[in-house]
Amino acid sequence: xxxxxxxxxxxxxxxxxxxxxxxxxxxWRRVSVxxxxxxxxxxxxxxxxxxxxxxxxxxxxxxxxFRRANGKTDFALRPEFTPTLARMVAAKANxxxxxxxxxxxxxxxxxxxxxxxxxxxxxxxxxxxxxxxxPGADAEVVFTLLDFLQEIGLKPDDAKVKLSHRDVVAxxxxxxxxxxxxxxxxxxxxxxxxxxxxxxxxxQAAELGLDATAVERFTQVSGKTYAISxxxxxxxxxxxxxxxxxLVALIDQxxxxxxxxxxxxxxxxxxxxxxxxxxxxxVHETGxxxxxxxxxxxxxxxxxxxxxxxxxxxxxxxGDVVLxxxxxxxxxxxAELGDRPDAxxxxxxxxxxxxxxxxxxxxxxxxxHARMSYKxxxxxxxxxxxxxxxxxxxxxxxxxxxxxxxxxxxxTQQTVSPDQLLAQLSPRxxxx
Amino acid sequence: xxxxxxxxxxxxxxxxxxxxxxxxxxxWRRVSVxxxxxxxxxxxxxxxxxxxxxxxxxxxxxxxxFRRANGKTDFALRPEFTPTLARMVAAKANxxxxxxxxxxxxxxxxxxxxxxxxxxxxxxxxxxxxxxxxPGADAEVVFTLLDFLQEIGLKPDDAKVKLSHRDVVAxxxxxxxxxxxxxxxxxxxxxxxxxxxxxxxxxQAAELGLDATAVERFTQVSGKTYAISxxxxxxxxxxxxxxxxxLVALIDQxxxxxxxxxxxxxxxxxxxxxxxxxxxxxVHETGxxxxxxxxxxxxxxxxxxxxxxxxxxxxxxxGDVVLxxxxxxxxxxxAELGDRPDAxxxxxxxxxxxxxxxxxxxxxxxxxHARMSYKxxxxxxxxxxxxxxxxxxxxxxxxxxxxxxxxxxxxTQQTVSPDQLLAQLSPRxxxx
Numbered sequence: 013x014x015x016x017x018x019x020x021x022x023x024x025x026x027x028x029x030x031x032x033x034x035x036x037x038x039x040w041r042r043v044s045v046x047x048x049x050x051x052x053x054x055x056x057x058x059x060x061x062x063x064x065x066x067x068x069x070x071x072x073x074x075x076x077x078f079r080r081a082n083g084k085t086d087f088a089l090r091p092e093f094t095p096t097l098a099r100m101v102a103a104k105a106n107x108x109x110x111x112x113x114x115x116x117x118x119x120x121x122x123x124x125x126x127x128x129x130x131x132x133x134x135x136x137x138x139x140x141x142x143x144x145x146x147p148g149a150d151a152e153v154v155f156t157l158l159d160f161l162q163e164i165g166l167k168p169d170d171a172k173v174k175l176s177h178r179d180v181v182a183x184x185x186x187x188x189x190x191x192x193x194x195x196x197x198x199x200x201x202x203x204x205x206x207x208x209x210x211x212x213x214x215x216q217a218a219e220l221g222l223d224a225t226a227v228e229r230f231t232q233v234s235g236k237t238y239a240i241s242x243x244x245x246x247x248x249x250x251x252x253x254x255x256x257x258x259l260v261a262l263i264d265q266x267x268x269x270x271x272x273x274x275x276x277x278x279x280x281x282x283x284x285x286x287x288x289x290x291x292x293x294x295v296h297e298t299g300x301x302x303x304x305x306x307x308x309x310x311x312x313x314x315x316x317x318x319x320x321x322x323x324x325x326x327x328x329x330x331g332d333v334v335l336x337x338x339x340x341x342x343x344x345x346x347a348e349l350g351d352r353p354d355a356x357x358x359x360x361x362x363x364x365x366x367x368x369x370x371x372x373x374x375x376x377x378x379x380x381h382a383r384m385s386y387k388x389x390x391x392x393x394x395x396x397x398x399x400x401x402x403x404x405x406x407x408x409x410x411x412x413x414x415x416x417x418x419x420x421x422x423x424t425q426q427t428v429s430p431d432q433l434l435a436q437l438s439p440r441x442x443x444x
Numbered sequence: 445x446x447x448x449x450x451x452x453x454x455x456x457x458x459x460x461x462x463x464x465x466x467x468x469x470x471x472w473r474r475v476s477v478x479x480x481x482x483x484x485x486x487x488x489x490x491x492x493x494x495x496x497x498x499x500x501x502x503x504x505x506x507x508x509x510f511r512r513a514n515g516k517t518d519f520a521l522r523p524e525f526t527p528t529l530a531r532m533v534a535a536k537a538n539x540x541x542x543x544x545x546x547x548x549x550x551x552x553x554x555x556x557x558x559x560x561x562x563x564x565x566x567x568x569x570x571x572x573x574x575x576x577x578x579p580g581a582d583a584e585v586v587f588t589l590l591d592f593l594q595e596i597g598l599k600p601d602d603a604k605v606k607l608s609h610r611d612v613v614a615x616x617x618x619x620x621x622x623x624x625x626x627x628x629x630x631x632x633x634x635x636x637x638x639x640x641x642x643x644x645x646x647x648q649a650a651e652l653g654l655d656a657t658a659v660e661r662f663t664q665v666s667g668k669t670y671a672i673s674x675x676x677x678x679x680x681x682x683x684x685x686x687x688x689x690x691l692v693a694l695i696d697q698x699x700x701x702x703x704x705x706x707x708x709x710x711x712x713x714x715x716x717x718x719x720x721x722x723x724x725x726x727v728h729e730t731g732x733x734x735x736x737x738x739x740x741x742x743x744x745x746x747x748x749x750x751x752x753x754x755x756x757x758x759x760x761x762x763g764d765v766v767l768x769x770x771x772x773x774x775x776x777x778x779a780e781l782g783d784r785p786d787a788x789x790x791x792x793x794x795x796x797x798x799x800x801x802x803x804x805x806x807x808x809x810x811x812x813h814a815r816m817s818y819k820x821x822x823x824x825x826x827x828x829x830x831x832x833x834x835x836x837x838x839x840x841x842x843x844x845x846x847x848x849x850x851x852x853x854x855x856t857q858q859t860v861s862p863d864q865l866l867a868q869l870s871p872r873x874x875x876x
Binding site: 015019022023024030031033046047051052053054057062073076077078081085087099100108119121123133148151152159265270318351353370373374380381386 | 447
């Protein structure tokens with residue numbers, strides 16, 4: 013007898029769960045398209061080699077990898093889309109029109125211990141803009157992310173995008189006396205801060221070679237968020253002579269896109285992965301402790317790393333699991349999803365029974381969503397209840413000598429000839 | 445330097461390829477929904493054990509299987525959806541409303557040698573109707589398949605669904621003197637017939653214990669197709685005293701659904717997999733030699749095999765690769781796919797440049813698909829060409845002191861205030 017559960021950390025999507033999942037995938041796609049991004053997709057597995065390019069050998073233990081019985085190549089299930097994207101861009105860099113604006117919504121698998129917000133199979137929305145320099149590109153990508161958050165029902169009070177810039181953080185660290193070759197170590201420490209006690213963080217900051225004052229300022233600045241209208245306070249706290257130009261330029265662009273109310277500055281955000289090069293950002297629930305809803309930034313060196321030409325790039329990823337948890341907590345999961353039938357067809361007498369299939373076929377071929385009763389009862393009251401339960405717009409009552417339609421919202425009932433049926437049931441704009 | 449190709453037998457979907465792929469997935473979904481099926485989904489990998497339940501150990505060499513470094517469980521990438529479906533149904537058999545009408549459009553991976561029509565990663569449309577006995581259920585599932593073929597532009601002249609019934613074939617074989625315990629062997633031989641020389645087929649048929657006359661009749665009947673109006677000829681050829689009741693009932697139902705012109709009878713179709721129990725069918729290109737476009741049938745014992753209750757079931761699968769090849773051969777792949785922008789926004793002077801982002805943001809937040817020029821040129825003629833190339837409905841010309849819209853199909857140009865812009869560009873039903 014086989015096990016009836018899905019593998020640990022994976023999910024079965026029954027119709028109710030799938031209705032939400034598809035709603036989410038559709039919303040990701042709709043927002044991507046209206047922001048001018050084009051959909052792409054790659055293989056669900058790649059060579060293991062490909063995943064090491066960006067992340068080194070350290071990634072291997074997090075992967076589901078495999079090799080064919082007599083094969084020579086190691087493969088791994090896709091843990092994220094970025095290596096595939098970089099490979100695809102590098103392969104056709106010279107023939108792709110620029111800027112390249114791509115999105116995708118693939119599943120991905122990581123061999124991690126399943127916990128709240130983290131599963132072994134998840135779906136991730138990826139949005140990337142390549143071939144375009146400057147904070148305008150960064151801002152457009154962040155706008156797209158926020159356009160989705162608004163689309164799905166969140167408000168600036170619910171979540172914030174925390175903006176940072178690696179060059180600014182590096183500049184601050186250098187000003188505190190950090191040796192340049194320790195910058196990556198400092199980034200790693202910052203990235204781990206949320207999971208550490210304050211004492212441990214200070215101790216490890218001291219190990220970077222910072223003196224006590226520098227550790228204190230580092231701790232303070234990296235642990236504080238600033239309103240984007242409050243760059244002056246940030247500049248003072250950082251001990252800088254003038255506002256950091258890269259951040260100011262980004263803020264100006266985000267303000268032009270009209271999303272300033274979603275944004276704040278948080279120089280504690282560096283995104284541990286070594287390939288980010290400038291702007292970095294994460295979306296977090298306001299006041300929440302959960303994992304980031306989304307994260308991304310600029311990665312201007314990555315396409316070269318995958319054998320392509322030098323190409324500026326900025327993008328982000330958003331997983332389905334943390335987002336769904338948040339929406340559930342906030343009561344923002346839509347109550348009634350799934351597609352409403354246009355018609356629920358049943359026979360009112362035995363002679364009508366033979367006419368149900370032709371009627372249903374006619375409606376479906378006419379693009380209408382038609383369901384039928386599979387019951388043998390001729391109890392019209394019960395069958396109408398089934399039509400309501402199915403949330404149909406119309407019940408279609410098929411008798412041996414006539415067809416009647418009943419509009420369920422208004423209880424309007426009328427007799428129609430078979431050749432009028434399709435026209436009568438077709439939805440009109442604005443009508444229910 | 446990493447390899448820039450996807451793994452053998454898998455595909456990269458760049459925007460052009462993805463536009464078709466998404467169009468296909470959307471068509472599968474649209475047709476499924478209007479036929480009253482609900483979408484489900486399962487994990488991209490399952491335990492290896494699960495895949496052995498239905499197919500035995502023989503399946504293992506066709507799977508991409510793996511085990512974690514310190515793990516105890518073997519997993520495999522999904523080679524098909526049916527085992528997951530059976531597991532999911534069995535797990536909730538008592539709480540799921542019946543009949544269960546499910547569809548899905550997952551990818552699946554098989555470690556086969558890639559060739560025309562057969563890849564290592566492909567997408568498969570699955571449609572299943574469970575909990576309902578009788579030829580009406582079989583016919584509804586076949587109707588759904590044909591509704592899709594019509595939706596995608598095929599006609600009864602292009603492809604036919606070849607109907608068969610395992611009980612009828614078994615009855616014919618018994619009539620020819622086949623021992624009942626050799627029935628499965630005979631099914632396997634029939635299933636392999638397309639790939640065999642006639643001599644080899646006759647020789648193997650003889651090895652089943654049939655005499656020369658029986659071999660000849662077996663060869664003849666299983667190699668011939670009959671119009672569904674021609675059951676009399678079939679009955680005569682089979683040497684039966686009356687028409688096979690199961691086939692006649694199926695044909696009557698398909699005729700009621702209005703799809704008789706898509707159907708023919710081909711008792712050479714048995715679907716090799718041992719779990720089919722009654723009606724079986726395949727869709728083939730008319731006169732074509734290619735692999736089946738789709739195949740399915742009744743599998744009334746499968747849910748029990750997976751630990752669930754006895755439950756009648758019928759369904760089919762259709763892959764994306766053979767179908768796409770056929771549509772390409774027939775010139776039926778749509779020429780212009782992808783979403784047309786509602787607006788293509790650009791600045792006509794330097795003062796306008798700063799207003800582009802706010803205008804674009806306003807349109808996108810208003811649900812419109814808005815693109816913008818990333819060029820620094822102010823040459824309106826060139827920028828209008830870019831708008832046309834992007835297939836936008838409107839160009840939006842943003843100057844420092846005014847905004848103009850140009851409807852590209854009619855060249856109608858007008859000046860609009862920012863607060864009228866969204867309303868003016870929003871699509872109206874029936875307008876372009």
